[in-house]
Amino acid sequence: MLHEFLAAGAMLIQPATVVALLVGIVLGTIIGVLPGLGPSIAVSLAVPFTLNMGIGPSIALLMALYCTSIYGGAITAILVNVPGTPASAATCFDGHPMARRGEANVAIAIATFASAIGGWLSLVILALIAPFLARFALRFGPLEMCCVGIFALCCIAVIERRTLTRAVAAGLIGITIAAVGQDPVSGGMRLTFGYFPLSAGIPLVPLLIGLFAFSEVMIRVGEIAAGMQRPAMTGVGFRLPNFAFWKNAAPLVAKSSIIGTAIGILPGSGPTAASFISYAEAKRSAKDPASFGKGNPHGVIASEAANNAVTGGALVPTLSIGIPGDPITAIMLAALVLQGVIPGPKLYVEHGDIVMLILMSLFVANAGIMVMGALGAPLWTRILKIPEPLLMVGVTIVATLGTFATDNSAFDLIIMVFAGFLGWGLRALRFPLAPLIIGYVLGPMVEVNLKQALIVYGGDPYVFIERPIATVLLLMTLAVLFYPWLNGLAKRCFGKAEVREAK
Amino acid sequence: MRIPSTIMVIAALLLMPGAGSASDYPARRIDIIVPFTAGGNTDTIARLLAKHMESSLKQSVIVVNRPGAGTNIGSALVAHSKPDGYTMLLNAPASFVVNQFIYKSLPYDPDTAFEPACVAARFPNVLVVNPSLGVKSIQELINLAKARPGKIEYAFAGVGASSQLSVAMFAEKAGIDVVGVPYKGTSQYLPDLVAGRVAFTIDNLGPILPFIKAGKLLALGVSSKQSVSLLPGVPPIDMVLKGYELVSWNVLALPARTSPEIVRIIGKQCDRIVHLPTVMATMRSFGAEPVGGTPEQAAEFLKSERPRWEAAIKAAKIPKQ
Numbered sequence: 001m002l003h004e005f006l007a008a009g010a011m012l013i014q015p016a017t018v019v020a021l022l023v024g025i026v027l028g029t030i031i032g033v034l035p036g037l038g039p040s041i042a043v044s045l046a047v048p049f050t051l052n053m054g055i056g057p058s059i060a061l062l063m064a065l066y067c068t069s070i071y072g073g074a075i076t077a078i079l080v081n082v083p084g085t086p087a088s089a090a091t092c093f094d095g096h097p098m099a100r101r102g103e104a105n106v107a108i109a110i111a112t113f114a115s116a117i118g119g120w121l122s123l124v125i126l127a128l129i130a131p132f133l134a135r136f137a138l139r140f141g142p143l144e145m146c147c148v149g150i151f152a153l154c155c156i157a158v159i160e161r162r163t164l165t166r167a168v169a170a171g172l173i174g175i176t177i178a179a180v181g182q183d184p185v186s187g188g189m190r191l192t193f194g195y196f197p198l199s200a201g202i203p204l205v206p207l208l209i210g211l212f213a214f215s216e217v218m219i220r221v222g223e224i225a226a227g228m229q230r231p232a233m234t235g236v237g238f239r240l241p242n243f244a245f246w247k248n249a250a251p252l253v254a255k256s257s258i259i260g261t262a263i264g265i266l267p268g269s270g271p272t273a274a275s276f277i278s279y280a281e282a283k284r285s286a287k288d289p290a291s292f293g294k295g296n297p298h299g300v301i302a303s304e305a306a307n308n309a310v311t312g313g314a315l316v317p318t319l320s321i322g323i324p325g326d327p328i329t330a331i332m333l334a335a336l337v338l339q340g341v342i343p344g345p346k347l348y349v350e351h352g353d354i355v356m357l358i359l360m361s362l363f364v365a366n367a368g369i370m371v372m373g374a375l376g377a378p379l380w381t382r383i384l385k386i387p388e389p390l391l392m393v394g395v396t397i398v399a400t401l402g403t404f405a406t407d408n409s410a411f412d413l414i415i416m417v418f419a420g421f422l423g424w425g426l427r428a429l430r431f432p433l434a435p436l437i438i439g440y441v442l443g444p445m446v447e448v449n450l451k452q453a454l455i456v457y458g459g460d461p462y463v464f465i466e467r468p469i470a471t472v473l474l475l476m477t478l479a480v481l482f483y484p485w486l487n488g489l490a491k492r493c494f495g496k497a498e499v500r501e502a503k
Numbered sequence: 504m505r506i507p508s509t510i511m512v513i514a515a516l517l518l519m520p521g522a523g524s525a526s527d528y529p530a531r532r533i534d535i536i537v538p539f540t541a542g543g544n545t546d547t548i549a550r551l552l553a554k555h556m557e558s559s560l561k562q563s564v565i566v567v568n569r570p571g572a573g574t575n576i577g578s579a580l581v582a583h584s585k586p587d588g589y590t591m592l593l594n595a596p597a598s599f600v601v602n603q604f605i606y607k608s609l610p611y612d613p614d615t616a617f618e619p620a621c622v623a624a625r626f627p628n629v630l631v632v633n634p635s636l637g638v639k640s641i642q643e644l645i646n647l648a649k650a651r652p653g654k655i656e657y658a659f660a661g662v663g664a665s666s667q668l669s670v671a672m673f674a675e676k677a678g679i680d681v682v683g684v685p686y687k688g689t690s691q692y693l694p695d696l697v698a699g700r701v702a703f704t705i706d707n708l709g710p711i712l713p714f715i716k717a718g719k720l721l722a723l724g725v726s727s728k729q730s731v732s733l734l735p736g737v738p739p740i741d742m743v744l745k746g747y748e749l750v751s752w753n754v755l756a757l758p759a760r761t762s763p764e765i766v767r768i769i770g771k772q773c774d775r776i777v778h779l780p781t782v783m784a785t786m787r788s789f790g791a792e793p794v795g796g797t798p799e800q801a802a803e804f805l806k807s808e809r810p811r812w813e814a815a816i817k818a819a820k821i822p823k824q
Contacts, residue, residue, distance in 0.1 A: 040541075044541040044542075044568065047541065047550060048550055048553065048554060048566065051550065051551075051554050052554070137694070138694055138697060138698045139698065140694070141694070141695050141698060141700045142684075142695065142700070181571070181572065182571075182572050182573065182662075184661070184685065184687050185685045186662070186685075187573070187605070187661075187662025187663065187821070187824055188824050189824060196572075196575075196579070196610045197576070199571065199572035199575065199576070200570070200571025200572045200576045201571065267690075267691070267694055317694075321694075321697070322693075322710075322713045322714070323690055323693050323694055324542075324690055327540065330540070330541075330542045330690060331540075331541045331542040333542060333690075334541065334542035334543070334546065334547055337547070337709075337788070337789055338547060338550070338551075338785060340785075340788060342712070342713050342788070343713070344713030344714065344716075344717060345713065345714075345717035345719065346713070346716065346717055407568070407569060408567055408569070409569065448686075448687065451685070452684050452685070452686070452695075455656065455682060455683075455684045455685075456656060456684055456695070456700050456701060458654075
């Protein structure tokens with residue numbers, strides 16, 4: 001153990017590794033900030049470069065890019081209401097209203113801290129109990145993952161209780177959008193109308209950029225054209241809330257980090273799902289759920305701590321059983337194989353120093369998030385000084401380039417524009433966007449896993465109540481769905497005071 | 504006789520090699536389209552090729568991932584791009600000898616859309632079972648499946664994937680009835696295979712190898728006619744089921760009508776790179792076998808592979824989409 005620690009430490013302080021870490025931290029944050037570009041493109045762009053580097057710098061670069069690019073998205077979400085990466089879409093809901101209130105500096109500081117602490121906590125879990133957790137994750141088969149998906153989908157009902165009908169409708173739109181393209185099970189085409197480019201489905205990045213960024217631009221341009229002036233935003237810099245705030249928020253940070261780590265560990269889900277589910281849970285358990293979406297700092301914490309906690313979680317199965325926890329770690333897995341390191345059950349025994357180096361790089365990268373936040377925020381928040389029309393032109397250009405850069409596909413731009421109009425229409429009609437994204441991300445997960453589970457268990461529907469993990473998940477789903485009704489019942493039976501305590 | 508200089512300049516301009524001619528090739532960036540997400544076998548081979556082509560061709564060579572629709576998106580992109588040598592495709596059998604038998608209509612004709620330059624690598628598939636199944640040999644697996652028809656499940660990585668076709672051919676030759684569970688890719692089914700929720704598969708060795716080494720999965724046979732150096736003692740399936748052979752591969756191809764000179768340049772590069780000792784070592788570490796060869800050999804190879812895959816697709820009874 002000590003020997004491996006020292007060996008990894010020696011690799012980490014090599015000049016090349018230090019440079020790779022610094023480059024990764026700075027570049028990753030910038031990639032995260034730019035809408036359209038996110039962790040997957042950061043990591044896949046870096047892979048060819050790692051071919052020419054040693055193992056130490058390669059790992060340092062990849063880990064730094066992974067963490068900081070997920071973090072960087074929060075800055076754009078807060079300042080311009082455009083998620084810099086899909087993972088930071090949930091940060092928009094409260095981060096941007098905070099900025100509108102003149103608290104951009106506070107929102108960024110909170111996002112920075114929550115991200116770094118989420119990353120560190122997941123790292124602790126990864127370092128201490130990865131092999132054990134990986135074995136547990138193996139017990140999550142199609143049946144269990146289907147139930148996880150159903151549970152998470154029902155969180156829509158929780159986030160948007162006031163506009164439940166619209167929220168469910170938006171969720172269904174999301175599921176429908178995700179169904180476009182080749183049926184993953186039978187291979188048949190769905191909703192493509194014989195139009196070939198649609199057979200690959202609607203990709204997430206152009207959809208999100210359209211829904212959030214492009215529709216935002218349209219709304220603001222409309223306002224500017226109508227002569228409506230939004231009050232100039234203030235809040236340049238980086239201002240940390242006081243200790244009392246953090247003491248109060250500590251349980252939420254811990255809970256969001258655990259949610260993020262857990263979702264990271266489960267195969268087939270990533271930071272986007274994690275941040276939305278964590279956000280939903282924070283809103284459900286809050287004393288004042290109505291303040292969410294209006295600039296509640298806890299909304300920013302829930303989303304940012306969870307999406308960065310995915311990093312450590314997703315690496316749990318990647319390193320200890322060789323199965324990637326999300327699409328980004330899948331690319332990293334390939335990069336490691338090219339370096340001659342085969343992740344899997346034997347990695348901890350044969351390459352203990354490499355595991356240690358990965359942990360150390362993650363530790364430093366999360367510290368880098370703090371530094372980038374503190375040093376970068378005064379720079380980023382200058383965006384607030386840019387006149388609005390100019391800013392909107394800038395957002396359009398960057399969002400378009402970012403969308404195109406992901407897959408070099410002109411068709412993605414068409415999707416972005418369509419999604420922009422869809423987002424604009426939905427927002428004008430007061431449909432919430434969060435359920436749409438949740439439906440898009442989780443719908444296919446439920447579908448594929450349901451079909452697999454039914455084949456594996458010979459079409460027997462009773463397995464849902466025979467397998468313990470599945471049963472527990474379904475009971476949790478019922479609890480979430482009937483919570484408001486039960487709560488109302490309790491109110492009538494026991495009076496109001498006790499119910500408030502029970503919350 | 505004096506020729507006016509204007510005419511000389513015009514003549515010179517007309518004689519100048521146009522874009523796509525071989526003499527100045529490559530004059531700009533080359534894109535290798537990989538119709539899979541980053542991180543898989545084909546992507547890894549493409550990145551190895553790109554890295555070494557870059558240094559010898561003195562131009563940047565970029566790997567572009569364009570996944571989707573059973574590799575048809577990326578393949579169509581290359582088929583419809585200018586045949587100037589700056590866009591090429593590295594793909595598995597899918598867009599060359601598989602998809603024409605699965606899809607009713609394709610936006611390109613797999614038989615005529617491409618000019619193959621080189622067979623980059625082959626990927627022998629391996630038949631693995633979960634040890635809890637209790638079978639120790641190919642024959643025992645067949646016997647078990649015969650005793651429990653329609654009860655033994657196998658995992659496959661998507662419609663038309665080599666795992667689906669390999670098992671279909673295996674089942675047909677062995678006369679057994681097994682149930683397929685579809686997944687989106689190899690990494691998606693591995694947890695279920697390792698946990699024993701599905702019993703077996705026949706798929707590319709690379710992602711499976713660590714699990715065989717750790718004893719979580721048991722290798723019973725390989726899909727090539729010869730045994731594989733990474734798996735000493737594991738017999739070819741051909742030993743039990745005579746004539747069984749289905750090996751996946753990667754072919755580097757350019758759009759049809761690309762000048763033969765350029766195809767030759769690219770083919771030569773690919774052939775040279777896959778035989779570099781470091782590249783060979785890296786490829787073998789994830790279960791790929793370097794092949795190489797000339798464009799003519801690649802074309803011959805595709806011709807010989809076509810009926811083999813067509814038969815496998817017939818065995819899999821995939822309805823035309």
